[in-house]
Amino acid sequence: MASEQSAAFDQIGRRYDESFVERDAQLAEGAWLIDQLDRPARVLDLGCGSGLPTAKQLLDAGVEVVGTDESAVMLDLAQQQAPGATYLHRDLRDLSDLGEFDAAVAFFSLIMLPKADIPPLLRALHARLRGPKLLQIAMVLGDFDQFQISFLGVPTQVCAYPPDELRQVLADAGFEIVELREVAAEAEPNRLEVQIYLRARAV
Numbered sequence: 001m002a003s004e005q006s007a008a009f010d011q012i013g014r015r016y017d018e019s020f021v022e023r024d025a026q027l028a029e030g031a032w033l034i035d036q037l038d039r040p041a042r043v044l045d046l047g048c049g050s051g052l053p054t055a056k057q058l059l060d061a062g063v064e065v066v067g068t069d070e071s072a073v074m075l076d077l078a079q080q081q082a083p084g085a086t087y088l089h090r091d092l093r094d095l096s097d098l099g100e101f102d103a104a105v106a107f108f109s110l111i112m113l114p115k116a117d118i119p120p121l122l123r124a125l126h127a128r129l130r131g132p133k134l135l136q137i138a139m140v141l142g143d144f145d146q147f148q149i150s151f152l153g154v155p156t157q158v159c160a161y162p163p164d165e166l167r168q169v170l171a172d173a174g175f176e177i178v179e180l181r182e183v184a185a186e187a188e189p190n191r192l193e194v195q196i197y198l199r200a201r202a203v
């Protein structure tokens with residue numbers, strides 16, 4: 001049975017890319033990651049959505065991508081817009097049988113989890129990283145958990161951390177922060193939000 005969150009993104013579908021066009025900061029994160037990776041390299045894109053911009057950016061740079069998402073509609077878009085990755089229709093908390101990765105990225109996907117699920121997921125990811133052992137995440141700035149919002153007119157739930165608390169959650173899971181930056185962006189028409197982009201390395 002589809003969860004509430006996947007049902008939300010099944011409804012949002014193509015409108016996500018059409019509305020959230022301000023992706024310069026995320027593209028800069030992808031460019032940094034591409035620069036850090038020797039080839040061959042394998043990256044896990046957690047909650048990969050429509051494959052834009054990140055899966056496509058990595059694939060174009062010759063990086064192997066495994067994308068997971070629980071929305072069949074978003075995965076269909078990813079297959080069309082960023083072909084060449086392995087896309088798996090599954091909960092992003094399920095890392096079973098995925099093997100190891102040089103890096104994992106989770107851009108605006110951990111925000112959809114209850115906070116209680118994030119530390120165990122980070123520890124599980126830590127165990128799957130090899131080589132440069134990089135992790136990049138994007139969140140929104142705030143301090144709430146399972147907070148009901150309307151995103152593009154569809155009800156969904158999100159969480160957010162203040163920056164210092166987010167740093168601590170990562171540190172507790174065995175990551176050192178490489179960089180954390182805050183960026184103001186329009187995530188949907190006429191709604192500015194402060195986003196957090198974080199680069200970390202498993203130690």
Ligand SMILES: C[S@@+](CC[C@H](N)C(=O)[O-])C[C@H]1O[C@@H](n2cnc3c(N)ncnc32)[C@H](O)[C@@H]1O
Pocket residue numbers: 005006009046047048049050052053054068069070071074090091092093106107108109112113
């Ligand atoms: C805000 S979108 C972000 C998509 C993409 N990472 C990006 O940068 O545009 C969140 C994505 O996470 C997916 N998602 C939310 N909760 C999930 C879960 N528990 N397991 C797998 N995917 C999930 C949604 O279906 C959606 O595609």
